[in-house]
Amino acid sequence: MLRNYIKIAWRNILNSIGYSILNVTGLAIGMCVTLLISFWVHHQYSFDKFLPEYQSVYRVQRNFNSNGDTLTFATTSLKLADALRTQIPEIQYVAESDWVRNHVLLVGTKKLYVNGTIAGTDIFKILQHPFVKGNADAAFKDAYSIVLTQSLAKSLFGNEDAAINKTVRFDNAHDLTVTGIIKDVPSNATFRFDYIVPSSYIYATNPQIKIDGLSSFSNNNLQILVKLKPGVSYEQVAPKIRNIEHIEKGNTNAMNSYVILQPMDRWHLYSNYINGKDTAGFLSYVKMFSIIGLLVLIIACINFINLTTARSDKRAKEVGVRKAVGSQKKQLIIQFLTESLLLTMIAFVFAFLFTLLLLPAFNTLTQSHISMPADNFYFWLVVIGCLFIITLFAGGRPAFHLSSFNPVKVLKGSFPTGHSSFSRKMLVIIQFSCSVALIISTIIIYRQIQYAKNRPSGYSLSRLMSTNMNDNLQKNFAVLKNELISKGIASSVSTATSPATDIWWHSDIDNWPGKNAAETVEMGTILVSEDYFKTVGMNMQEGRDFSNAADTTSVIFNEAAIKRLRLKNPVGQKITWQEKNYTIAGVVKDALMVSPFKPADPTMFFCVPEPQGNLLYKLSANKETHHSIVQLTEIFNKYAPAYPYEYAFSDQQYATKFNLEQLIGKLAALFAAFSIFISCLGLFGLAAYVAEQRRKEIGIRKVLGASVRQVWVLLSKDFLLLVLISCLIATPVSFYFLHNWLLNYDYRVSIGFSVFVLSALLALSITILTVSFQSIKAAIANPVKSLRTE
Template sequence: MIRNYFKIAWRNILSNKASSAINIGGLAVGMAVAILISLWIHKEMTYNKYHENYNTIAQVWQNQTYNGKIGSQVANPAVMAETIRNEFGSDFKYVIQSSWTNELTLTHGDKAFFKLGNYFEPEVIDMLSLKMIRGNSDGLKKMHSIILSESVAEVFFGTEDPIGKTIKLDNKVDVNVTGVYEDIPQNNSLKDVSFMLPWDLYLSRNPWIKKMEDPWGSNFTQTYAQIAPNTNFEDLSKKIKDVKLTKLNDESKLYNPQVFLHPMSRWHLYSNFENGINNGGRIDNVWLFAIIGIFVLLLACINFMNLSTARSEKRAKEVGIRKAIGSKRSQLISQFFSESVLISLFAFLLSILLVLVMLPYFNRIADANITIPWTNPIFWIIGLFFSILTGLIAGIYPALYLSSFNPVKVLKGTLQTGRYSSLPRKVLVVSQFAISITLIIGTIVVYQQINHAQNRPLGYEKNGLISVSSNDEAHKHISAIRSTLIDNGAIIEMTESQSPMTDVWNTNGGISWEGKDPNLAVDFPNNAVNYEFGKTIGWKIKEGRDFSRDFGTDSLAFILNESAVTFMNLKDPIGKIIRWNNNPYTIIGVVEDMLVQSPYKPVRASLFHLSNVEENLFTIKLNPAISVKESMSKVEAAFKTYNPAIPFDANFVDEDFARKFGNEKRIGELAAFFTILAIFISCLGLFGLASYVAEQRTKEIGIRKVLGATVVTLWQMLSKDFITLVFIACVIAVPIGYYFMDNWLQKFDYHTTISWWIFGLSCIGALIITLFTVSYQAIKAALANPVKSIKTE
């Protein structure tokens, strides 16, 4: 029986090639979108699951109250891990301290490269369950040791055994390779860690850490923990909550630090904190694209339903004969389901080809590295189940509708479909275009928000600015490098600073001023710069003056941004005194707010002071009078002259700034990609319906032409019904689109407003697309020979 169902289904597919092609093509596109999104969601949901202890690993975070708000941060004092081990050791299997992921120069022989890595306590190998290719879990127990990722080991040593070989760090410290671990996969928070060094070496290279008067007074490291069996993150977070608070002096207790564990399972998808509460993160994108995938697939299913029911009259006699000779309705339903499932299976095979074609583009805009798991049987089982389910969903309405025909009426030729018989199809068309128009609105709003943030005033000149990371050897020669580059015309100016132009690497408390609430804990970005900083970046002085070598007192001076003046409620700030760690600093200038961190958030109250230590981050203003290529070659040559052992590494500030929009740009590009596919599916269905309507009205069109109707009149007649449906879809989509996009924009402190033209453009675009889709069939029918139309009908 089942074989017979599929044999008849195959014959029906062949006998209605155009309709079948539209159905299969539409379903294939919808399935391809669903497969792409499913593979991407799988990558997101399996983030960090590479580690065997995934469910028991956490980072130690802390909530602190400063500037009147609660801020959540991963940075901790360097004594955090040791203290938790000493006070709560039985509750944890491992607690380890780590540096940030820093770029260091690794040199072996004539090979020198900048690589990213961390300093860790030695238990990290077991805690992260690293897969050691060479060496073992003791690899970081000696101070002067290093373990390398497999790819880095290959870069330096090729096929040689690297164990015991020497690598020089920053051209200063020799370390021995004691292990090689398998590269950490891309869907992992630690994917950039290409080497690991012992924590003891970090302390040795930074002796100031052990000499700190207050080891709890500075947050500059990370702490990782693996909880013991039969414990949980929530209970342990409550237990260690005050581990830092009890170590602080009365002034520092104003920050009210509350320590907690942030599980590895939430690092990637739940990384956003607002006022001390975890309020989502990338999980929002997962839900967004899951919903888009469902709707795009639903559009394809709607196409199938529409075309199947539209051609109901052609199947009516078949249904009547089958019922007359004894077929039960359940058998007819099975027959129609078998057709939809067969079409769905064909569509699934075609969708795999479409995924192969679209995957490189999708990976690029999604910043992913997704592949089709050809050898994974689970993928094919899910794919088969998914195809059958799609076929059943797409076929449920046609199966129930077609199987309900009265055999007596059908065989007499008196089947009356009724004035409302086309209503379900119209509802489905309206639904299709409402979804498509909503996607168009969403895509435009996303891009408008990106442009709004990109056009936000920066407060400095980012064009032609580059940042160069180097070491103290370059710092020793900064005057010579600067003079050389200015003299040869490569640059306008050059400076050093503690933080780059596109981020904050240092903040400070212990700051007070006249009128400050004594109970207010504060934490300000406090960038240490040199005299040429303002001239290099082109900041805008609003009051007072810039730092100058003509004033020896500038070593105890501050320049504030406008937000700091507002936050401190300073009237006539120039000459006022700010105390930092009880040292008096004079305000000599106020600069326009500079956009350094998130382009979607308010500019933070910030301070600038002259540096009295070595700063190894250089910012350089290239000379616009010569080519960038020529300038960069001269800059590289100057650094190589005075620092030949270190590879030259430079970033353009405007490119670093552009990366801040990466997530929103990906959302916009993916939304645009899926919107185009959704419109394509909708148009495919519309094309099929227009073809059917034109075919049904062939005789009417012939008679109208004989009576003098023009082509334009006939085109209007055939198009107006579809235009009406799309207009209704616009009325539905506009409030829905506004509601969802307005809620999305509220996530940003600095955001655009939704303009009326967005809705107008979306609706007009949908109407134009509809006219183009329908016009081909309408004009074709209008141009047909009326004599032949009437005769053949």
């Protein structure tokens, strides 16, 4: 019996090959989009969950009360790490960590800049990456040690066996012994690195760093990871760590700040803090695209339903005859569901192939490393379940609709079509409402990105370059700066503790005029060399720039910092920072150093005579960039021959701040195009069906003198009306969701009425193009042939 069902289903598919192709194409594209989104969503949810005991791992954060608003900072101090390690017995391991950044590794003639970090000795007991060679207990017993990933070990030594116990010169300063090799850190890890050096190495080679770090809770330039003991919950630890900084200070009344922990499984998706609590940051986009994937699949299923029920009159006599010769309704339902399942399976085969072809491009677009889990049993189990669900959803209504026909009425040529016609119209409205909403979303996202891009940044990043400093460059900074300027390569040169497009350090101000009792203010802190503001193109609002490298008792604030401190006539007033007094020399205009979508961060700048970690240099305007880079390479290789010359353009670094929004915009545009295309496939099929149904009517009208335009209007007006209704429905729905999305940005575009008009015109234009082919084809057909056809 099943074989017979399949044979008949296959025959019916071939007999209606045109409609079958439309059905399969729509379903295949819908499934392909859903597969791609499903893989991406699963990848986002899998972040950090590959590590053993990840449920016990937390990141330390600090909340600050700022004029009633709670601000959250990930930067922490070495003193806080020491307090958590010694005073909280419920915490099993604590590891302070520098931020992941480039350091140079030298092995023989090989010299590579590689991303890695410097972390506490217990880091691998917290992040339990599997060791290929060595183990977590012995890896960092020696301060002069390093742990590499497999890929890095192969790059430096050929393979992991050759790397173990060999030496690597770190930043051309000291030789470190390779004491461990771990598997490559997966792409779905929040904390990614290619090697780790123990923090004991830094303390051994520069003891002052540890002395300074342990001297104050205000030296916040690290991140801290902790692992709780088995059976200990965060709720047990939270009250003990909340005020640990103030208890250490001996001031239990100072409650302006407190310490919190964020669980590892929330690091990636819950990155947005509002009033001290982590909320759905990236998770909101993951949910949004999950809904979009489901909507695209539903749109494809609606095509199937519409095209199948629209052709019900073609199958009506078949149903009548089958019922007349004794077929039961159940058998007819099984027959139509078998046909639906066969079409669905064919569509999935094409969807699978499309996904394989598109996955590399999709990975490039989303900067992911997603692979097709074809060897995963659970993947196929889910696929089979989804195929049956899609079969029931897409084929269920046509099956029950067609099998319910009265055989007597059908064989007499009379069967109801009004209800199914109304249902088809409703489904078309749902289809295009979703598609128009996606078009509106794409336009708003694009406008929001452009709005932020056109926002004045507050500094000049054009032709500004940066290079990480090393010991050789620091020793030769004065002659390097002089040579760059004297040869006309750079117009100005400076250094800073942060790149021009970020703030790496936050610290507290001890005292300032008008400070309230127990008030704490933390702000961005940047140590700079002279000519810093000239190099990055920041302008003074009032007061003066640093006079020279010896101007070490002055401080310069940006406008946001002055506002935060509530200072009137700030120039000349005194503040205290790290127990030293400073005079406010000037106020610089705000620059968007962190986010182009938010207000400028309150920031203070201190001039120091020693060169800092980021070398900033402004290329001269009268030289070609590529010629300058050739000269720069020669000069940097002369002063730091052990280091490869690497550089970055600050305007490109600033552009990366739009990466997330641009990704969301590209994905929204891509899926909007897919949904519109699928909807148009259905519209194309329905238009062909309507034209075929009204063939004789059109022939009569043409004989009576109807023009091509009149016939076109006759066949197109109903579809245009449905799409117009869809636009009216999509407008308030999309406005509601987009308005809430824009509230995430302090600097945002307004949603104008023109966006909805433009989206409606675009949807109507696409509809006209889709329907016109069938309408014009029917309008120019020979009416004699139409009227002769029985």
